[in-house]
Amino acid sequence: MSAAVPPHPQPAADPGVGDAWPAPVATGALDATVEVPGSKSLTNRLLVLAALADGPGTLRGALRSRDADLMIASLRDLGVAVTEGDDPATLHVTPGPLRGGTRVDTGLAGTVMRFLPPVAALADGPVHFDGDPQARVRPMGPVLAALHTLGIRVTDDGQAPAGRLPTHLPFTVHGTGRVGGGAVDVDASASSQFVSGLLLAAARYERGLTLRHVGSTLPSVPHIEMTVATLRDAGVRVDDSRSGIWQVAPGPVAARDVRVEPDLSNAAPFLAAALVAGGTVRVPGWPASTTQPGALVPQLLERMGAVTTTEPGADGDVLVVTGSGEIHGVDVDLRAAGELAPTFAALAALADSPTRLRGIAHLRGHETDRLAALATEITRMGGRCEETRDGLVITPQPLHGSVFRTYADHRMATSGALLGLRVPGVRVEDVATTAKTLPGFDAMWERMLGVAGGPGAAA
Template sequence: MSAPLWPAPTVTAPVTATVRLPGSKSVTNRALLLAALADGPGAVRLALRSRDADLMTAALRTLGAEMTAVDETPESADWLFTPGPVAGGGHIEVGLAGTVMRFVPPMAALADGEVSFDGDPAARKRPMGTILSALRALGAHADADTLPFTIRGPVTGGEVSVDASGSSQFVSGLLLTAARFEKGVTVRHVGPPVPSMPHIEMTVQMLRARGVEVDDSEPDIWRVAPGPIAATDFTVEPDLSNAAPFFAAAMVTGGAVTVPGWPLETTQPGDLLRHLLAEMGAEVTRVPGGLEVRGSGTITGIDADLRAASELTPTIVALAALADSPSRLRGIAHIRGHETDRLAALVTEITRLGGDANETEDGLEIRPRPLHGGVFHSYEDHRMATAGAVIGLRVPGVEVEDIATTRKTLPDFPRMWAHMLGDMS
């Protein structure tokens, strides 16, 4: 049975809106896991409620964490934690959440028994061998290199070399639990450059904020000393990457969109939107308490290395397909292993609507052409779905397949989109 189609709204007037974003998925899932491993009770406030975040909370409960949600809304919750011994004997569903499938196995290796993992059919194709081989080298047992698999401790820690060129999550997954390993961990990256380095910097910053000793003074080497993870009362930032389609709406329509709560300093890769959108012709301004993006209705092509913020690629590609000059995006070969092969999917869908795009060895080339309506397939990928919504703002007749897949990081994207366009009070 095919997924339902969502008629992407087309607008002819400038969009002017303030869009309040829920919490960062990347920050939420790191904070939840660290709270479950802490040395005492703590809280994670304004945590995102989405499919990925709900999968993480379910996994942590399976591993023995006591968690109570207070001040719940459809988009957020304050989680109160009482950590306990890591429990074995359970089963964890990871869905399509990279943070669950790569961050939780090292914690599961601390358990007193086996822990099994599985996920969505598409998740079984995602790279997992790096993290599972690393756990074996650190003393644990893993019975496969892809989902489904079973983890069994004990894990002692020590030194391990990994090729993290496929995902920065391989490094972050090891670092997050490393302080609880008997010997801590030293992770050495060997291979092509690690993508999404800001996400590793986010992990290191969050560990240090909890009193964990992390040495990242040498390139591609991270050392975490064994010791406690301090309990904290932590508040999650808005998800800056999820601002991308809303800011893109300002550019496509020649309007203005403001996102409140944009931090002055952050490790979120989404902060690179400030520079990328300015290069594509937007006026980007810090306003009291937030960030405003104003478009002229004209979009300029871009030549950019997106290695540090590859999650922004689908939105940048949507803008590039509507631009007045060609674009080249580099440093993103690794997103062939994301929720779907994003490079192939983007080329297929842009071409399906009459555009001109092709893959390169490490990215994409997009040459603008007049687009027409049609079905924009999402491939169970939330960022593909929002890219289709952006194109639909200018191109009548675009129908996005399975818009509900956006629940991965945005609890109700269609409502937020409609509210931005003025269809809801």
């Protein structure tokens, strides 16, 4: 087993400002339109399927962020040709024989570290996986145990006790060019990505795959539904008629020309800003139906005091969120959309009554321990945020400015920016960590506020 690395640095009582970004305070009601790039979750799923397809394909409107670029680089290292079209968001993917004898840098991307080991099992030799220091504490055991059950050797260079599989990065998947497939039991209580990663590669296994979830809980079910939908769109037969069981038939993955939806979870902080500052924020391209967990954003914002509507736009609907500056506390289960928790925790700290966020114990294994990080940073600002077994209880109290630490977590950075709309003196440490899924976030945020380009500027 790899040496443990703390999930995030232990914060000092009063960290230095350093190069922290001064989060701008809203000086008036908002009136802004924010163009949100493509979904990271969809981009990386579609890249994997394109790499396993039966011919060349194209992704349009793909997200270009650190996570997506790590996926692109890893697929290239495995022998897949990925080239840009007329703009960086258009990606042409030409599959090729998957090659071993290479290394995959996962960075801090859960989709890379969990989606690509089942793909690497199809390579013709060993593929070594490693990533950022923070990535080495993110759980990997269930997907590696599943590969072992399917006859794929996985090692961690002798660090694990004899006869034990690695459970964290780094590790090596010893591909043989083929996977027989069959049936596996997987405990996905810590991450739905264990299920998605295995399903994405399963059609290329000789007998396909039957996967049974055996854990006590299953977080982020919409992400699994997204995976199943993308597989079916690519012509793969998936039977998910039984709860917690997925059966993928062997067969070709169709090459396609597809457009990626905007990332609805990345839109959440911008839309939430309308509640904090008052006024209106619009996001174009909001899908009428989607498997993204971010689809819950409008109804959650309404529960906290927003008015949401949709208007016809040039490229799909425009979601319009209007707030008065009043924010109400809620009691909500975010099991299906845990990635929204940092945004709604920030709103809760500014609300007029307590909030309880439930069903998000699995966030302790994300980019950082998000529950501990949110509790630490909200408390540092004078708030009251307490961890529970499976979530947070946030009791609003007067807040003051502080350095808001991000622990290399992009969603911590955006929640700090949201708090800074109302609390003067908030400085967000390492705001550049947002490049993981939303490059240029700070400039987009400032344009939304009219800091650059004037009121009503499109971000």
